[in-house]
């Protein structure tokens with residue numbers, strides 16, 4: 001405000017010697033044209049006085065000519081300037097009209113559709129999910145693996161119509177060629193009695209929908225994409241086929257030291273790998289218990305544990321490996337074991353494993369396989385685009401789908417509450433009163449996880465915490481003490497607890513709503529497992545992005561849950577633009593399109609970070 005008048009004053013002041021204006025060093029006082037002419041005329045007149053009239057007249061004529069020329073030149077310039085301005089203005093108007101015209105031809109919705117199509121095309125051009133060796137040599141398997149397993153005759157003799165009815169009864173959708181029949185009783189799947197007895201002790205008597213179609217499909221040697229709600233028993237559906245395959249191999253020719261594994265199960269987190277490993281161990285032990293079947297060796301291969309502790313497993317023939325990608329690649333590169341005879345690859349939480357973040361690791365792992373394998377992908381969330389991509393990479397795969405991929409488990413009562421940021425801690429205490437323990441509290445932020453645990457401990461609540469920056473011992477202690485019931489509350493970051501199966505969680509409290517709705521589905525899925533019901537309370541507030549709230553709103557509507565008024569009042573911008581309200585093909589969220597997908601943004605960010613890291617490291621591994 002004070003700057004402008006000061007400048008004006010400086011221009012008005014005539015420069016005095018020694019007075020230096022920043023930009024007026026070459027200042028020449030302006031003399032108007034009329035004044036200059038007068039001065040020249042006066043000079044000429046004085047010559048006239050000196051009676052040199054002819055010279056004066058010539059000079060005057062020359063001057064007038066020059067003046068005329070100058071005036072003419074000035075007129076011409078002015079005309080050109082005016083013409084140019086008009087032309088430019090016309091052009092500007094024209095261009096503006098062009099742009100407006102082009103834009104007015106397409107609705108915002110159409111433009112968004114076009115942008116989405118471009119992104120989808122880019123994703124579709126991803127390399128097939130196969131090892132580099134297979135891609136390079138063009139090795140292509142066209143037929144599924146052969147299997148000696150057959151369903152009982154009475155099931156084989158059922159008509160396709162009868163199979164269809166059974167699938168409809170259990171809300172199972174299937175897709176693929178020559179789909180093996182659904183089998184409603186474990187006994188008919190020809191599973192060893194010792195395993196069935198063990199399952200009974202765990203109250204597992206009848207197969208869940210994903211099991212009754214998934215297990216026969218996998219037993220038949222088929223590649224499989226299995227999608228089913230959280231807590232619906234997917235682990236048994238992909239572990240049992242590997243146990244049976246290993247059993248068959250062992251029966252044919254027992255494995256000796258340096259041989260194996262027969263198959264591998266890949267998990268995206270250490271906790272999940274550990275949990276799956278413990279399940280496999282228990283089932284293999286149960287199998288060998290009655291002495292009729294051999295003992296199968298299982299190796300847990302993940303960061304944070306010493307492989308020395310498991311040398312006794314590596315000293316024998318190895319049947320099953322349960323692993324996280326990083327440590328598995330490390331072990332394979334160090335030739336601790338090989339995949340020369342490995343023929344079963346299963347990925348749990350497969351959408352995470354093969355989305356852009358882990359894709360290269362998975363390809364790397366595949367390059368260690370030397371023969372055809374059976375590939376199985378399982379998850380509760382599997383967006384259409386990932387399904388399509390995976391389908392191209394498997395051999396005549398069968399899709400077994402129970403409920404919409406990414407839909408919430410209907411056994412979970414979902415409550416969404418508006419809680420101001422500063423009121424969350426206090427309200428959390430109140431929420432903990434809703435049910436008896438055990439309760440899980442989720443936060444997206446590691447520091448917040450620690451803060452919540454500290455606050456709860458101060459308030460006398462027995463709480464443990466788990467997140468990615470905790471040591472392996474701390475993580476194991478937290479899980480063990482929570483599982484055993486010694487601790488009432490576990491505060492966890494989303495990543496660290498995905499897929500974990502805790503007994504009878506009564507209540508899940510989502511302290512900070514994750515950006516990706518898939519994460520929300522997995523988090524609330526820690527309760528309401530194996531047919532039991534549970535409650536999930538989620539805190540949202542003005543920090544929660546509107547798009548996330550929209551995803552949440554649609555998910556609640558889909559699950560037939562109560563939608564609170566503040567969520568109900570949020571309008572979908574796509575509806576305003578007159579577009580269709582399809583779910584996002586990348587993350588499955590119902591409240592946004594692909595161009596606003598938070599998962600895609602995250603993946604790109606991760607990729608850029610890993611490129612940066614690679615560059616920083618001089619392009620090394």
Ligand SMILES: Nc1ncnc2c1ncn2[C@@H]1O[C@H](COP(=O)(O)OP(=O)(O)OP(=O)(O)O)[C@@H](O)[C@H]1O
Nearest residue numbers: 204206207208230231232233234235380499501530
């Ligand atoms: N047929 C069954 N009947 C009853 N309970 C079962 C059955 N199969 C598995 N369960 C139990 O259900 C619980 C959940 O199983 P599991 O962990 O395999 O679920 P999931 O589908 O993998 O879930 P998530 O997607 O969250 O990982 C486990 O405690 C398991 O023992």
